[in-house]
Every structure is written in structure tokens, then in C-alpha cells.
Amino acid sequence: MIIAIALAAAAQQPKPEETEQWTPVPPIVTPGPVTSPAPPSDAVVLLGSGTDLKEWASMDGKAAAWTLNRDGSVTVKKGTGNIQTRRSFTNYQLHLEWRVPVGIKGEGQGRGNSGLFLASTGAGDSGYELQIVDSFNNKTYVNGQAASIYKQSPPLANAMRAPGQWQTYDVIWHAPVFNADGSVKSQARVTAFHNGVLVQDDYHVTGETAYIGKPQYEAHGPSPIKLQDHGDPSQPISFRNIWVRELP
Numbered sequence: 001m002i003i004a005i006a007l008a009a010a011a012q013q014p015k016p017e018e019t020e021q022w023t024p025v026p027p028i029v030t031p032g033p034v035t036s037p038a039p040p041s042d043a044v045v046l047l048g049s050g051t052d053l054k055e056w057a058s059m060d061g062k063a064a065a066w067t068l069n070r071d072g073s074v075t076v077k078k079g080t081g082n083i084q085t086r087r088s089f090t091n092y093q094l095h096l097e098w099r100v101p102v103g104i105k106g107e108g109q110g111r112g113n114s115g116l117f118l119a120s121t122g123a124g125d126s127g128y129e130l131q132i133v134d135s136f137n138n139k140t141y142v143n144g145q146a147a148s149i150y151k152q153s154p155p156l157a158n159a160m161r162a163p164g165q166w167q168t169y170d171v172i173w174h175a176p177v178f179n180a181d182g183s184v185k186s187q188a189r190v191t192a193f194h195n196g197v198l199v200q201d202d203y204h205v206t207g208e209t210a211y212i213g214k215p216q217y218e219a220h221g222p223s224p225i226k227l228q229d230h231g232d233p234s235q236p237i238s239f240r241n242i243w244v245r246e247l248p
Contacts, residue, residue, distance in 0.1 A: 014213045019151045020141035029157040031195030034166050036097060039243040043095075046085060046225070047074060047242040056083045056227075059123055066229075073099075073240035076114060076229050083229075084120045088222035091247040094118075094171040099238045100134045102164035106232070108140040109133060112163070113230040114237040115150065118173045118190065120226035121208060121218065127226055128188060129209040130169065130200075132237060135160040147199040149190060150209050155199035166240070168195055172247075175223070176205070182219040 039045050046055045049072045056064040058081055065080040100112040112134035117127035128149070135146035135158055142148065147155035147169070161167055169192060176188040192200035207215030227239065 016212050019143075019210070019213070021143040021154060022141050025142055026145070026155050026158045029159045029197050031159045031161060031197055034161070035168070035196075036166070036241050037095065039095070039241075040245060043243040043245050044087065045243045047239060048072065053083070055085055055087070057086050058083055069238070071240070073238045075238040076227075076232075076236040078229065078231060078236060081229050082117075082120075082125070082226055084117075084224035084226040086224070088224050089119075089173075089244060089246060090175045090222045092173050093245040093247060094169070094173065094225070095241065095243050096169045096171075096239065097166050097241045098132055098169070099166050099240075100136075100163040101236070101238070104134055104163050107138060109144060110232065111138050112237055113228075113232045115226075115228035115230065116169060116171075117209075117226035117228065118171065119175060119188070119220070119223035121220045121223055125209065125211075125228065127208060127223065128190075128205055129228070130171065130190070130192060132228070134163060136162050147192060147194040149200060149203060149205060151211065152206055152209075152215060153190075153200060153203045155194065156201065157194075157197050157199055159194040159197035159199065161195060169193070170196075174247075176217060178217075178219040184217050187217075 053064040064083040066077045067075040114132040116130045120127040131148045131150045142154035172191040174189040177185040179185045188205040190200050190203045207217045
């Protein structure tokens with residue numbers, strides 16, 4: 001009897017596959033030429049042409065341990081963990097550029113996987129993730145491909161450039177608002193462009209990113225922006241030209 005109860009309980013446990021969406025597949029849109037806009041005058045530059053990571057920290061608050069490159073970009077250093085901004089933000093406009101290296105191996109979620117957490121609410125992968133993964137001729141579940149709100153909202157289009165080329169994300173983030181009792185007064189909202197193509201159109205986020213099960217909200221205030229060390233066995237992702245403008 002005890003074994004039967006245990007087996008029944010195990011069978012009822014949610015599985016990650018239950019929140020994967022495979023259709024409809026977003027249309028492929030070929031983006032325009034690569035551009036790298038300079039930060040506006042009122043922007044906070046989180047990663048520019050300098051050669052330091054002073055705006056970023058490891059999750060324990062120590063100096064970020066990712067690899068700085070001569071061109072001013074930074075590359076995920078496998079095994080060092082996620083990094084997040086030392087500053088916290090509420091509502092903002094964000095520009096970020098990322099690159100999948102030429103010759104990347106793997107398939108599905110195992111090819112060039114990282115993530116942009118629009119608000120980091122704690123250790124690990126807690127927060128709200130805009131997915132980073134190689135979606136150029138690489139099939140995966142649509143709410144897990146590049147520019148998806150991970151496990152929630154597929155992108156409106158697949159605007160991915162080939163590996164070796166720089167990708168751009170331009171994001172408008174409105175943080176969730178909570179009542180005094182911790183309940184949700186208004187959901188978070190995201191508008192995002194991938195390589196200049198609209199991919200999230202004022203999407204109302206249903207909660208923090210969850211790999212297994214349904215997203216849920218937990219009250220929080222201003223939060224850092226986080227970049228993910230996914231531990232991907234393939235060649236790692238690089239980032240450059242990251243800036244943010246705080247909004248009312």
C-alpha cells in the first residue's frame with residue numbers, strides 16, 4: 001500500500017514538458033543589418049566600451065567572474081554562476097546585445113542557452129526571463145526559443161541572425177505592483193524587439209519564470225537585472241553594449 005501511494009504521488013508531480021508549447025511556430029523574419037546604437041545621454045551604461053564589470057556582481061555580491069574581452073564584450077564563464085547588476089531598477093528601457101559563437105554545437109535548449117532576467121528576485125534563476133538561445137535553424141518549444149518570455153509567451157516572430165552575428169534586444173519593462181498584503185495590484189508588462197523586430201507586444205506576465213509548473217508572483221520591490229550562466233556545454237554566449245534608461 002505504501003509503495004502504491006508513493007508511486008501515485010510521483011505520477012502526480014508536474015513535469016517540465018507539461019509547460020512546453022510547440023505550436024504555432026512563429027514566422028521567420030530576416031532582420032536588417034546589425035546596428036549598435038550609442039547610449040542616450042540619460043542612460044546608465046551597464047556594459048560599454050570600457051574593460052571592467054564594475055556595474056555587475058556575482059550572486060553572492062562578489063566581483064563578477066565572467067571573461068572580459070579586448071573588444072569590451074564579456075563572455076559567460078561556465079561554472080561561475082549568474083551575474084546581476086549592483087543597482088536595482090523598477091521600470092526601464094533596456095538595450096542589450098548578445099552573440100552566439102560560430103561553430104556552436106548542440107540542439108534545442110542545449111545550444112547557446114542563456115537568459116536575460118528582467119528583474120532578479122533572488123538567488124539562482126528566480127525572476128522574469130527573456131530567453132536567450134540559438135534559434136537559427138534550431139527547433140525547440142516555441143515558448144522557449146529566443147525572445148520568448150520563458151515558458152509563458154512565444155515571440156511574435158523568429159528574427160534570429162546566424163551564429164557569429166550580434167543580436168539585439170530592446171525592452172520596455174514595467175515591473176509588477178503589489179498591494180500591502182502582497183497580492184498583485186498590476187501584473188508586469190513587457191514590450192520587446194529582437195533585432196528591430198517586435199516580438200513581445202505589451203505582454204502581461206503571469207508570474208516569475210518557472211521551469212516546472214505554473215508561474216506565480218511573490219511580492220518584491222526594485223530589482224537587479226540578471227544574466228544567466230546556464231552551464232551550457234556548448235560554446236558560451238557573449239554580451240556587449242548594455243544600457244538602461246529608468247522610466248516613471
